[in-house]
Amino acid sequence: MVMFRHWGARALYVVVIAAFGVFGNAAASAPADGDLQMVIVLSRHGVRSPTAKPGALDVYSFKPWPKWPVDPGYLTPHGKQLMTMMGGWYRAYYADAGLLPANGCLNSASIYVTADDEERTLESARGLADGFDTHCALDVHASMKSGPDALFSHDFSNASDADRNLAAAAVLGRIGNDSAHLAAANAGLLADMQSVLLGCAPGSCTAAQTTGKKMLMDQNSSIAPSNADGLISIKSPLHVASTFAENFFLEYVEGMPMSDVAWGNITPTKLGQLLTLHSSYSDISERTPVVARAYAGNLATRIAATLQQGAGSKPVAGAIGKPGTKFMFLVGHDTNIETLAGLLDMHWMLSEQPVDPTFTGGALVFELRRAAMTNEYTVRAFYVSQSLEQMRQSTPLDLQHSPEKAAVFIPGCSQSTPGYDCPLDRFVSLVSRVTSTSTH
Structure with missing residues (x-):
C-alpha cells in the first residue's frame, strides 16, 4: 500500500523501504552510541470512537455510520490493548538500550506519566503504564486544562x-x-x-x-x-x-x-x-508556524527545560517532573504532535503511511544522550508508530517485531551524524528563538 500527499498541482508519491530509522520486522535494538540519560515520549492517545454524536454525519452518507462500543471520543478496549502493547515495547527497547532494567518494578521516582485530562488520553496513559511496568503501580498525572501547567490544552481567551x-x-x-x-x-x-x-x-x-x-x-x-x-x-x-x-x-x-x-x-x-x-x-x-507557535510554544519550552533538568540533575524552571526522572510519557493528541513538529519544522515518513503521520498510539520521542568522549549532551528525535496492520490485527510487539520507527532531523540543530544528534544547548536556543514573539 502506498500513501501520498497532494498539494497544489504537485503529487508526492512515497514508498519508504527500511532505510534510516525505519524498522519493519527486522531486529530493532536501540543504538548503543552515547550514554542514554533520559527519554521523553510525546504520544497520541490510542484508538478512539469518532467524536461526532451517533447519526450526526449520516446526512453525508448513503448508509448510517457504524456503531461503536463506547461513547463518542472515548478510547476503545482495543485501543487500550494497543497502548499496553506499545508500553511493553518501550520497556523492552529501552531495557535493551541499558536505560532501564528488563524486569521487575521500576523506581517510581525515575518514571513520570502525565496525560491530558480527558478519558481517552488518561486511559491511554494507563494502558502505556500497564505495559511499561506490568503489575506495578505507576501514577498517571492529569494535566491542567488551563494555566501555565497546561501541557496539552490551549486557552486563547486572552488572545488579541x-x-x-x-x-x-x-x-x-x-x-x-x-x-x-x-x-x-x-x-x-x-x-x-x-x-x-x-x-x-x-x-x-x-x-x-x-x-x-x-x-x-x-x-x-x-x-x-x-x-x-x-x-x-x-x-x-x-x-x-x-x-x-x-x-x-x-x-x-x-x-x-x-x-x-x-x-x-x-x-x-x-x-x-x-x-x-x-x-x-x-x-x-496545525503546522503553519504562527499557529504552531501559539499552540505548542509552551509545550516546546517545557520539553527543552525538562531536557536541561535531565542533563543537570537539578531543578530547572518550567521542567516537567523532577530531577532524576529517566523516562517520561506525555500523552495527548495528534494536534500536540503536529503543532510541536510544525514549530520545529520536523518531518518524517513511514512506509505505507501519509507524510508526517500522527496515527493513534504514535509518538514523537526525544532522547537525551551524553557523548562518552566529550561529555557533551545531545538530543536525538524519532517518530514511532504501529502500522495499520499491526493495529488492526493486534500484532504482538517485541524487538524482532517492532512498530515502525523513523529518525527525525531537527532543522537548525541536527548534525550529519547517525540519529541526527542535536547539541542540547543548540536545541534550547532553537526552542527559545522559535517561541519568541519577537521573531515572527
Missing part, C-alpha cells in the same frame, strides 16, 4: 484581535489568499471521498442518491480569525473530508469487518490515499 488576524493571514498566505484553493488542490481525492460516501463511481451519483444529502464540494470555504476560543476558523470541503478520512482510519484500525469500514466501499490502498486529505488539512491548520 491582532493574534487572530495574524494566524488567519499566515494560513491564507500559504494558499494564495483564497480559501477555495484548499478544495481545488485536492479535487481528485475529494471526488474519491464523495464516491465512497454515496456508494457510487466518481462523478456518476444520481439525483436519487444525492437527494437530501450534503455534498462535499457544496460546503462553504472561508478562513477567518476565530470569534470563539481558538485563533482561526477554517471552513472547507477539505476540512469535512479530513474528518471522514480519520473516521475510516479509526474503523480500520479498530478491527471492524471490512464491510463496516466505509460501508465496504474502500480497500486498504484507497484508505491510504484518502488519509492524504487528513494530513493535508493538518499541514495547513
Whole structure:
C-alpha cells in the first residue's frame, strides 16, 4: 500500500523501504552510541470512537455510520490493548538500550506519566503504564486544562484581535489568499471521498442518491480569525473530508469487518490515499508556524527545560517532573504532535503511511544522550508508530517485531551524524528563538 500527499498541482508519491530509522520486522535494538540519560515520549492517545454524536454525519452518507462500543471520543478496549502493547515495547527497547532494567518494578521516582485530562488520553496513559511496568503501580498525572501547567490544552481567551488576524493571514498566505484553493488542490481525492460516501463511481451519483444529502464540494470555504476560543476558523470541503478520512482510519484500525469500514466501499490502498486529505488539512491548520507557535510554544519550552533538568540533575524552571526522572510519557493528541513538529519544522515518513503521520498510539520521542568522549549532551528525535496492520490485527510487539520507527532531523540543530544528534544547548536556543514573539 502506498500513501501520498497532494498539494497544489504537485503529487508526492512515497514508498519508504527500511532505510534510516525505519524498522519493519527486522531486529530493532536501540543504538548503543552515547550514554542514554533520559527519554521523553510525546504520544497520541490510542484508538478512539469518532467524536461526532451517533447519526450526526449520516446526512453525508448513503448508509448510517457504524456503531461503536463506547461513547463518542472515548478510547476503545482495543485501543487500550494497543497502548499496553506499545508500553511493553518501550520497556523492552529501552531495557535493551541499558536505560532501564528488563524486569521487575521500576523506581517510581525515575518514571513520570502525565496525560491530558480527558478519558481517552488518561486511559491511554494507563494502558502505556500497564505495559511499561506490568503489575506495578505507576501514577498517571492529569494535566491542567488551563494555566501555565497546561501541557496539552490551549486557552486563547486572552488572545488579541491582532493574534487572530495574524494566524488567519499566515494560513491564507500559504494558499494564495483564497480559501477555495484548499478544495481545488485536492479535487481528485475529494471526488474519491464523495464516491465512497454515496456508494457510487466518481462523478456518476444520481439525483436519487444525492437527494437530501450534503455534498462535499457544496460546503462553504472561508478562513477567518476565530470569534470563539481558538485563533482561526477554517471552513472547507477539505476540512469535512479530513474528518471522514480519520473516521475510516479509526474503523480500520479498530478491527471492524471490512464491510463496516466505509460501508465496504474502500480497500486498504484507497484508505491510504484518502488519509492524504487528513494530513493535508493538518499541514495547513496545525503546522503553519504562527499557529504552531501559539499552540505548542509552551509545550516546546517545557520539553527543552525538562531536557536541561535531565542533563543537570537539578531543578530547572518550567521542567516537567523532577530531577532524576529517566523516562517520561506525555500523552495527548495528534494536534500536540503536529503543532510541536510544525514549530520545529520536523518531518518524517513511514512506509505505507501519509507524510508526517500522527496515527493513534504514535509518538514523537526525544532522547537525551551524553557523548562518552566529550561529555557533551545531545538530543536525538524519532517518530514511532504501529502500522495499520499491526493495529488492526493486534500484532504482538517485541524487538524482532517492532512498530515502525523513523529518525527525525531537527532543522537548525541536527548534525550529519547517525540519529541526527542535536547539541542540547543548540536545541534550547532553537526552542527559545522559535517561541519568541519577537521573531515572527
